[in-house]
Amino acid sequence: MSGLTAPLAGRNALVTGGGSGLGRAVTGALLADGAHVVITGRNEAALKETAAHLGPQVSYRVCDVSRPDDVEELARGLAGEEISILVNNAGIAGPVAPLTEITPQEWDEVFDVNVRGVFLMCRAFLPAMTARGAGDVINIASVSGKRPLLRRTSYCASKMAVIGLTTTLAGEVGPLGVTVNSLSPGPVSGPRMERNFRLEAERTGSTYAQAEQDFVGRSALGRMVTEAEVGEAVTAMLRMRGLCGADIDLSAGMVAR
Incomplete structure (x- = not known):
């Protein structure tokens, strides 16, 4: 950004599920706006390749966001980094089947990553943000669940749970200077x-x-929509300083409210 200060210069961001797909696109957009980014995920090879591809402003840590011990270790390891942006992107698609054919194990796996992971990451990284009186959390939800998506009940239910978590958490930490919002992409x-x-x-x-x-x-x-558009939406939301407790649809008109 020639002659201008990058909007996120000097800020440290943490992106879960950052080794590929949407996480990689979000990381690229944050970098373009001047942030240093730490990416996490379960696949070390993918994380390492992404960090090498995007450059020295990206570092990586292996972490399974559904495991409390992993998240606590991650928070301890980044205690000196002053993470001021948290993007909870990690998620899995889960089974494509009628609800009656989904096993309890399959259902739990979706919720462990898609919802429990958001809870654990927020629980671990919000205290430092609220202590500083500043920070931003963006949870990647989905338009799925806002309109019927047959044979995808576990995924839809998990993403609607993320939206509920977001709106309530925003009311808890907004008065302490931290914004919490969700971005709901349509099909990417x-x-x-x-x-x-x-x-x-x-x-x-x-x-x-x-x-x-x-x-x-x-x-x-x-x-x-494209992965790049999702990344651009995340950085646009970070520039909207009055945005808190919102859920933003990015669906190419798949959902209109």
Whole structure:
């Protein structure tokens, strides 16, 4: 940003699930705005490759956000970093099946990562933010659950839980100087949606192209959003200083409220 101070210069951000996909895109957007970023995840090889690709302003720590011991160790290891931005992005898609065919173990796995992980990370990193009287938390939710998404009940329920967590937590820590918001992307082009289209084509006996078109045809723009657009939305939200307790849809018009 020639001649200008980068909006996030001097700030340290922590992005969960940062080794690939949305986490990698969010990390790139934070870097472009001047932040130093720590990425976490379970796949050390992916984290290492992402950090090497994005440059010296990115470091990584292996952490399973669903495990309290891992999160506590991460918080101790970053105690001197003054993390002022937390992006809870880690999540899993879970099963694609009718609710009656989902096992309790599959259900719990989705909630362990998608909801428990957000809880544990906020529990670990909010105290330092509230003590300083400043900080920003962005939880990556989803438009899933805001409109029917058949055979995805565990995922939809988990993402709606993240929205409920966000709005209530914002009321708890907003008076202490910390903002908490959620970003709800619509379908994001990439490997996860490609997997879903393949499964839907197999289930219905249609082609991949037909399954994709049936899905994206529901959006006002007739397309999915991109990973880069999600990253840009995160940094835009960080620049909106009056934003707190909000859930922002980014869905190419898939959901309109």
